[in-house]
Amino acid sequence: MGELRGTHVPVLLERCLELLAPALGRGDRTVHVDATLGLGGHAEAVLEAHPQTILIGLDRDTEALAHARVRLARFADRIHLEHAVYDELPDVLDRLGYPGVDGVLFDLGVSSLQLDAPDRGFAYAQDAPLDMRMDQTRGVTAEEVVNTYGHPELARVLRVYGEEKFAGRIASAIIRERERARITSSARLAELIRDAIPAPARRTGGHPAKRTFQALRIEVNRELAALETALPAALDALNVGGRMVVLSYHSLEDRLTKAALADRVRSTGPIDLPVELPGTGPTFRLLSRGAELPGELEVAANPRAASVRLRAAERIDPDAQQQERADRERSRRRVKAMNQPGTGSVRSVGDRRRAPGDGTGTDVEGEGT
Numbered sequence: 001m002g003e004l005r006g007t008h009v010p011v012l013l014e015r016c017l018e019l020l021a022p023a024l025g026r027g028d029r030t031v032h033v034d035a036t037l038g039l040g041g042h043a044e045a046v047l048e049a050h051p052q053t054i055l056i057g058l059d060r061d062t063e064a065l066a067h068a069r070v071r072l073a074r075f076a077d078r079i080h081l082e083h084a085v086y087d088e089l090p091d092v093l094d095r096l097g098y099p100g101v102d103g104v105l106f107d108l109g110v111s112s113l114q115l116d117a118p119d120r121g122f123a124y125a126q127d128a129p130l131d132m133r134m135d136q137t138r139g140v141t142a143e144e145v146v147n148t149y150g151h152p153e154l155a156r157v158l159r160v161y162g163e164e165k166f167a168g169r170i171a172s173a174i175i176r177e178r179e180r181a182r183i184t185s186s187a188r189l190a191e192l193i194r195d196a197i198p199a200p201a202r203r204t205g206g207h208p209a210k211r212t213f214q215a216l217r218i219e220v221n222r223e224l225a226a227l228e229t230a231l232p233a234a235l236d237a238l239n240v241g242g243r244m245v246v247l248s249y250h251s252l253e254d255r256l257t258k259a260a261l262a263d264r265v266r267s268t269g270p271i272d273l274p275v276e277l278p279g280t281g282p283t284f285r286l287l288s289r290g291a292e293l294p295g296e297l298e299v300a301a302n303p304r305a306a307s308v309r310l311r312a313a314e315r316i317d318p319d320a321q322q323q324e325r326a327d328r329e330r331s332r333r334r335v336k337a338m339n340q341p342g343t344g345s346v347r348s349v350g351d352r353r354r355a356p357g358d359g360t361g362t363d364v365e366g367e368g369t
C-alpha cells in the first residue's frame with residue numbers, strides 16, 4: 001500500500017492542537033481519542049506534540065485504518081487503532097481498560113481517501129458503482145437505497161439530509177428511471193439528478209448532484225444517528241479537565257454538536273435559586289464562542305476546510321466551581337463590609353491574586369473572618 005501522506009491536509013490542525021494541549025499536556029500517559037482517525041493526520045500531530053500521550057484511534061473504514069497504521073507505525077507502542085463506529089466508543093474503552101480520557105476529536109464526514117477512490121461511489125464527478133459505505137464490510141449500499149426506497153422515503157432523505165429543494169422531483173426521476181433499468185452507477189445517478197433540476201437552478205449552488213450525494217451518504221452510513229449517540233458518550237468519557245473538539249461540515253452535524261454541548265453547559269437546577277444545588281451545576285464549559293469558522297488562508301490552502309465549523313468544550317468539576325463561586329462571594333461581602341464607614345481600610349489592588357485555574361483575578365481570603 002502506498003503511503004498517502006500529503007494528499008490530505010488535516011483541517012484546522014493548529015487550532016485543534018491548541019485546544020487539546022492543556023488537556024493532553026497536563027501529565028504522563030494522558031489518553032486521546034481520535035474518533036474519526038481517517039488517514040491519521042490529526043492523530044500524527046497529536047502524538048508528535050505529546051510524546052507521553054496514548055492514542056485510541058477509531059474508524060469504521062478498514063482501508064483508512066490500514067493507511068493510518070502505516071503512517072503511525074513509529075508510535076506503535078502507544079496507539080490502539082480500532083475498527084469501530086464511533087458510537088461504540090464506550091465498549092472500546094471498556095475493552096482496552098481506559099475508564100476515562102483526556103482528549104477527543106471528531107473530524108466528521110468522509111476522508112479524501114474515500115472521496116478520491118475510483119470504486120467507492122462517494123463522488124458525483126467520477127463514475128463508480130453506487131456503494132458509499134464507509135464500512136464496506138457491512139450495511140446497505142447507495143444502490144440499494146436508490147433502487148428500493150419508496151418515493152416519500154427517498155424524497156425525505158434528500159430533503160432532510162441534503163437540504164435539497166427539488167427532493168420530490170429528483171425522487172420521481174429516480175423512480176421513473178429504475179422502472180426502466182436498475183440504477184447502478186454514480187455517473188448515471190448524477191445525470192438523472194441534473195436533468196430533474198430546473199435549468200435556472202442548475203446554474204447556482206455548485207454541482208446539482210452535490211446535495212443528493214451528501215444525503216445518500218448520510219443515509220447509507222446512518223451518520224446522524226451514530227453522531228447523536230456518540231457525542232454524549234464521548235463527553236461522558238472525559239476526565240475533569242478533559243477536552244473535546246468537533247469539526248462539522250454541514251449544518252445537521254453542527255446542530256447536533258451544539259445541542260449536545262448545550263445540554264452540559266447549563267444548570268439543571270431550579271432557576272429561581274440563588275445557589276446551585278449539588279449535582280445540578282454545569283459539567284462543561286465552552287471553549288469556542290459559537291461555531292468557529294476557518295480563516296481565509298486556511299481555506300485557500302485547503303478547500304476541504306471551506307465548510308468547517310469547530311466547537312469545543314472542557315469538562316469542569318461542578319463542586320470545585322461551586323466552591324470557587326462561594327469563595328468569591330465571601331470575599332466580596334468581606335470587602336464590602338470593610339468599606340462600610342467605621343470599619344478597617346480598603347484593600348488595595350496589589351492584594352489580589354489569581355484564582356486557581358481560571359486565569360481571572362479574585363480577592364485574597366483569610367483576613368477578618
Ligand SMILES: C[S@@+](CC[C@H](N)C(=O)[O-])C[C@H]1O[C@@H](n2cnc3c(N)ncnc32)[C@H](O)[C@@H]1O
Pocket residue numbers: 008009010011035036037038039040041042043058059060061064084085086087107108109110111112134223226227
Ligand atoms: C474527515 S476524515 C478524518 C481525517 C483525519 N482527521 C485525518 O487527519 O486524516 C473522517 C473519517 O471518519 C470516518 N468516520 C466517519 N463516520 C464514522 C463513524 N460513525 N465511526 C467511525 N469512523 C467514522 C471516515 O471513515 C473517515 O475515515
